[in-house]
Each structure stands twice: as structure tokens, then as C-alpha cells.
Amino acid sequence: MHKPCPHCDEDALEAADEPGVLRCTACGRSCLVADAAGEARSGRPNARRAPGEGADWPPAVGALGFTALFYVVLSALPSGRIGELFLERGLVPVVITAVSSWALLLIGARWQRLRREARALDTDLFAVESHAGIDAERAGRLRRELADRAGASADSFLVARLERALRQFEVRPRVDAVVDFLAAESAADEGRVDASYALVRVFVWAVPTLGFIGTVIGLGAAVGGFSESLDAAASLEGLKSSIGSVTGGLGVAFDTTLLALVLSVVIMFPASAVQRLEEGLVGAVDDYCAEWLVPRLRERASGGDAAIAELARRLADHLGEARPGGGGG
Numbered sequence: 001m002h003k004p005c006p007h008c009d010e011d012a013l014e015a016a017d018e019p020g021v022l023r024c025t026a027c028g029r030s031c032l033v034a035d036a037a038g039e040a041r042s043g044r045p046n047a048r049r050a051p052g053e054g055a056d057w058p059p060a061v062g063a064l065g066f067t068a069l070f071y072v073v074l075s076a077l078p079s080g081r082i083g084e085l086f087l088e089r090g091l092v093p094v095v096i097t098a099v100s101s102w103a104l105l106l107i108g109a110r111w112q113r114l115r116r117e118a119r120a121l122d123t124d125l126f127a128v129e130s131h132a133g134i135d136a137e138r139a140g141r142l143r144r145e146l147a148d149r150a151g152a153s154a155d156s157f158l159v160a161r162l163e164r165a166l167r168q169f170e171v172r173p174r175v176d177a178v179v180d181f182l183a184a185e186s187a188a189d190e191g192r193v194d195a196s197y198a199l200v201r202v203f204v205w206a207v208p209t210l211g212f213i214g215t216v217i218g219l220g221a222a223v224g225g226f227s228e229s230l231d232a233a234a235s236l237e238g239l240k241s242s243i244g245s246v247t248g249g250l251g252v253a254f255d256t257t258l259l260a261l262v263l264s265v266v267i268m269f270p271a272s273a274v275q276r277l278e279e280g281l282v283g284a285v286d287d288y289c290a291e292w293l294v295p296r297l298r299e300r301a302s303g304g305d306a307a308i309a310e311l312a313r314r315l316a317d318h319l320g321e322a323r324p325g326g327g328g329g
Contacts, residue, residue: 056106056199058109059102059106059108059109062101062102062105063099063101063102064098066105067094067097067101070097070101071086071087071094071097074086074087075087084255085255088251089214089218089251089252089255089256089259090214090217090252092210092211092217092252092256093214093256093259095210096207096210096211096214096256096259096260097263099203099206099210100203100207100263100264102203103203103204103207103271104266104267104270106199106200106203107267107270107271107274108270110274110278111270111274111277114277114278114281117157117281118281118284120156120158120159121158121284121285121288124292125146125158125162125292126296133297133298134166134169134297134298135173135298136169136170136173139166139167139169139170139173139297140166140170142166143163143167143170146159146163146166157189157281158285158288161182161185161285161289162289164181164185165181165182165289165293168181173299174299175294175297175299178293178294178297179294182286182289182294186282186285186286189282190279190282193278193279197271197275200267203267204264204267204268207263207267208260208261208264210260211256211257211261212260213256214253214255214256214257215253215254215257217252217253218250218251218254218255219250219253221252
């Protein structure tokens with residue numbers, strides 16, 4: 001029976017030649033039996049988050065709380081230009097403030113998690129001497145201890161990469177297979193990082209759009225007030241009142257656009273900086289694997305290699321005995 005592929009989500013996994021390995025006939029990539037079993041239990045593809053990516057709803061709740069607190073504090077302060085901009089321009093500035101706060105809190109949460117994960121790159125998580133190496137049996141033990149050694153959660157970016165590489169080596173104890181696997185994981189993680197910023201890009205696009213909506217609302221109110229001023233031109237008091245509605249509508253139009261453009265820039269710069277840090281972390285994890293993991297992997301000697309090694313040892317012993325003075329006599 002076919003199983004869903006964790007890479008392309010097609011029901012096309014079949015047993016490969018190596019034990020414990022499945023190959024997808026649709027995309028051609030291979031995976032371990034444990035990956036496919038985990039996907040089957042969860043009922044969804046076995047996709048992982050990008051580094052620093054967390055749940056979206058805690059920043060959303062925090063943004064609502066911050067917006068409410070901000071407007072309460074602002075309403076208690078003496079009236080001024082800032083209060084006029086946020087309090088006297090309708091509902092659109094409230095929505096812009098909430099969305100911008102959500103984006104900034106989401107970016108801040110990613111930055112904090114990236115800082116925690118970057119600290120793990122400065123430590124040797126294996127504590128194995130290079131001459132001792134990591135065989136398939138030791139790889140299983142290290143894989144189960146990684147999260148505790150890193151001081152991070154099991155879904156940490158570095159821990160997840162190392163854990164999957166060790167599991168690959170545990171099932172297929174071949175260094176070249178692990179190197180190919182790490183290269184494929186690096187390319188996949190770069191794609192995950194780029195895709196994980198989809199919501200932030202939506203925020204950068206949505207905030208100016210909300211400003212334009214406020215502009216349309218304000219211009220509509222101004223046009224309506226101008227038509228009223230024409231009707232009330234015979235009366236001086238009516239003309240003053242209608243002109244006030246025209247200027248109020250124009251104020252809403254220009255102020256909401258100004259607020260939206262300023263906050264979109266405020267979102268854009270930290271989002272770009274955090275994304276650059278995240279892309280740098282991908283390269284740092286690649287370097288970590290190349291420096292601390294791959295040189296320590298030791299393949300299990302095959303039957304032919306063991307026989308050749310034994311013959312070489314016997315030949316060396318025989319030559320030592322054949323030398324003058326050899327054999328201890």
C-alpha cells in the first residue's frame with residue numbers, strides 16, 4: 001500500500017532497496033519509515049516550521065491588548081495632533097494600529113527565538129572526540145539527547161536538522177548519504193524560511209491598503225459635504241457647517257494615508273532585518289553540520305572490508321615474524 005510522501009504529499013511511497021527507507025515514485029525523493037509513520041499518525045504532511053517561526057495567535061492576542069491599552073492611555077492624555085490622528089479619524093486608524101502591532105509582535109517573537117537558537121551554535125552538542133567518532137548505535141543515543149544538550153525545544157531549527165541527520169545515519173550508516181541528505185535539507189529549509197514570511201508580507205501590503213480605504217472613506221465624506229454646501233449656499237450658517245464636513249472628510253483621507261504609510265515603513269525595516277538573520281542562521285547551521293557532525297561519522301565496516309583488514313593484520317604479523325630478530329627469539 002502506498003503512503004503519503006512527506007515532501008510532495010503524494011500517495012506514492014514504496015520500499016527502497018535499503019532497509020528502513022522509502023522512495024517516492026512521484027518526486028523521486030526518499031525518506032525514512034519513521035517520517036512516514038509520524039505523518040500517518042498526525043493525518044497531515046510531516047512539515048516542519050522554519051527557524052524562529054512560532055504560532056501566530058499569541059502575537060495576535062497581544063496586539064489586541066496593546067491596541068486597547070494604547071487607546072485608553074491616548075484618550076486620557078490632553079488632546080493634540082497625535083490624539084487627533086488616532087482618535088478623531090474613525091475606525092480605520094484603530095484597525096491599522098492593531099494590524100501593525102500584530103506584525104511587530106510577530107517579528108519580535110521570531111527575533112527572540114532566533115537569538116536563543118543562535119546561542120546553541122557556539123557549543124559542541126555531541127561531546128564526542130573526533131577519533132572516537134559516531135557510529136550508528138551512538139547516533140541513536142545522541143539523537144535522543146540533543147534537545148537537552150542544546151537547551152532548546154525539540155523543534156529548534158538546529159536540533160531538528162541534527163536529529164534528522166542522525167536518524168538518517170542510524171538507518172543508513174553511510175557518510176555520503178548523510179551529506180546528500182544535509183544538502184537537500186539545507187535547500188528545503190531555505191524554502192521554508194522564505195515561505196514563513198508570507199504573513200509578514202501580507203501585513204506590509206495590508207497596512208497601506210487600509211490607509212487607502214481610509215482615504216476613500218474620507219474623500220467620500222468630503223464630496224458629500226461639498227454637495228451639502230452647495231445646497232446650503234443661501235444660508236451663511238449652513239454654508240459654514242457644510243464646509244466643516246468637507247474639511248473633516250479631507251482630514252480623514254490624508255491622515256489615514258499618512259498613518260498607514262508610516263507604520264508600513266516601521267514594519268518593513270525590522271522584517272527585512274530579521275529575515276536576513278534567519279537566512280544567515282540557515283548558513284550557520286550548514287557550517288555547524290560540516291564542522292561538528294560529518295567529520296565524526298564512522299561507517300560500519302562491511303564484511304569485505306573486515307576481511308581485508310584481517311588479512312592485512314595477519315600479513316603484517318607474518319612479515320614481522322619473518323624479519324631477522326622477529327618472533328621474540
